[in-house]
Amino acid sequence: MQANEQEMVAAVSRGRPGSHEAVMERYGQEVFALVVKLVPDVLDAEEVTEDAFVKAFRNIRQYNSTKAAFSTWLCRIAYGLAIDRLRQRRPPTLRLEELNVSGEMGAEDEELFIEEADNHQELLHRMLDAIDSLPPEEQILVTMFHLENRPLRDIAYITGEREGTLATRLHRIRKKLHQIMTDYDKE
Amino acid sequence: MTKNNIPMNDLLREALQKKYAQEPRLAEDFAKRVSQKMAEKTKRVVPLWVKYASVAAAVVVAFMLGRWMPAADHEETLQTNRPNTAEEKMAAKIVHKTDTVYLDRQIAVEKTVVVHDTVRVNIPVRVAANDMPIASSSDDAPTLQMADMERMMNEFVESRRDIHYTSLERY
Numbered sequence: 001m002q003a004n005e006q007e008m009v010a011a012v013s014r015g016r017p018g019s020h021e022a023v024m025e026r027y028g029q030e031v032f033a034l035v036v037k038l039v040p041d042v043l044d045a046e047e048v049t050e051d052a053f054v055k056a057f058r059n060i061r062q063y064n065s066t067k068a069a070f071s072t073w074l075c076r077i078a079y080g081l082a083i084d085r086l087r088q089r090r091p092p093t094l095r096l097e098e099l100n101v102s103g104e105m106g107a108e109d110e111e112l113f114i115e116e117a118d119n120h121q122e123l124l125h126r127m128l129d130a131i132d133s134l135p136p137e138e139q140i141l142v143t144m145f146h147l148e149n150r151p152l153r154d155i156a157y158i159t160g161e162r163e164g165t166l167a168t169r170l171h172r173i174r175k176k177l178h179q180i181m182t183d184y185d186k187e
Numbered sequence: 188m189t190k191n192n193i194p195m196n197d198l199l200r201e202a203l204q205k206k207y208a209q210e211p212r213l214a215e216d217f218a219k220r221v222s223q224k225m226a227e228k229t230k231r232v233v234p235l236w237v238k239y240a241s242v243a244a245a246v247v248v249a250f251m252l253g254r255w256m257p258a259a260d261h262e263e264t265l266q267t268n269r270p271n272t273a274e275e276k277m278a279a280k281i282v283h284k285t286d287t288v289y290l291d292r293q294i295a296v297e298k299t300v301v302v303h304d305t306v307r308v309n310i311p312v313r314v315a316a317n318d319m320p321i322a323s324s325s326d327d328a329p330t331l332q333m334a335d336m337e338r339m340m341n342e343f344v345e346s347r348r349d350i351h352y353t354s355l356e357r358y
Binding site: 049 | 191192193194195196198199200201202203204205206207210211213214215217218220
């Protein structure tokens with residue numbers, strides 16, 4: 001943990017005036033960026049993010065710097081609250097594991113290809129549609145891994161899942177996306 | 188013409204970048220909007236050391252005052268109908284520590300009572316601590332379980348409709 005991050009955590013746990021706002025200012029955008037990917041309604045996402053910080057401040061003594069960076073710990077809390085909010089708002093979705101999508105590969109160990117279209121933007125829109133068809137929990141996994149380049153270890157900490165399980169899920173999600181894209185080509 | 192194959196991961200990343208292109212602006216807006224709200228919310232977060240320090244200070248004061256005061260009569264657990272005497276009004280201490288209420292055993296009470304984590308009531312109550320269902324943790328600070336305190340407070344409120352609440356506030 002960086003020195004000033006350590007100081008920041010210590011200040012919050014001592015209740016130093018202004019320390020909460022400082023934490024919010026430094027990590028607010030990162031946490032909100034995670035939450036808004038799961039909870040697309042901006043007002044809901046703001047509320048979840050605020051709740052995540054309040055919960056973090058109340059439980060600041062439970063933070064263990066040897067397990068994860070402070071920002072990762074905050075994201076873990078926010079992820080849990082965002083998933084709770086999602087479950088309140090929508091009917092349960094079928095998890096990918098329950099579908100008959102084969103594959104037990106790791107997160108990085110298979111390269112899939114898509115045939116380029118005449119119009120690249122059209123291909124991009126098809127991929128966007130395919131991503132949107134995934135449940136939010138799967139969207140956030142590919143986002144954290146492929147867009148934010150978070151290590152699998154951190155994603156596992158945030159989501160509370162094992163690294164091996166996550167690697168398999170990511171592989172299956174990619175296969176599912178690939179299947180959607182290639183099926184579209186055949187139509 | 189032969190079309191090229193492009194790695195799906197590249198396309199996936201590009202699509203995600205497009206999907207979340209608005210996100211940095213949203214995050215910035217969020218940071219601006221909530222900074223004020225967060226300041227208000229976090230004001231309510233009282234650090235543990237402050238709570239513990241308050242408990243310790245109140246126990247010490249109660250103990251000191253208890254030594255100077257004559258022992259209270261062994262009255263009923265809650266004597267609510269009698270006027271408060273100067274003695275009763277003095278030196279009453281109830282402090283809240285997690286789920287336990289600490290009383291000075293010798294002193295009647297007319298003080299702030301924490302009824303719930305978020306609600307406190309200033310209320311004139313006469314309590315003879317020796318009659319309390321005590322789960323003692325130390326000689327100087329016999330304890331009263333929160334549930335018992337709440338029950339007694341409810342009984343008290345029921346019996347005194349004309350009670351003067353010096354304050355009833357949320358904090």
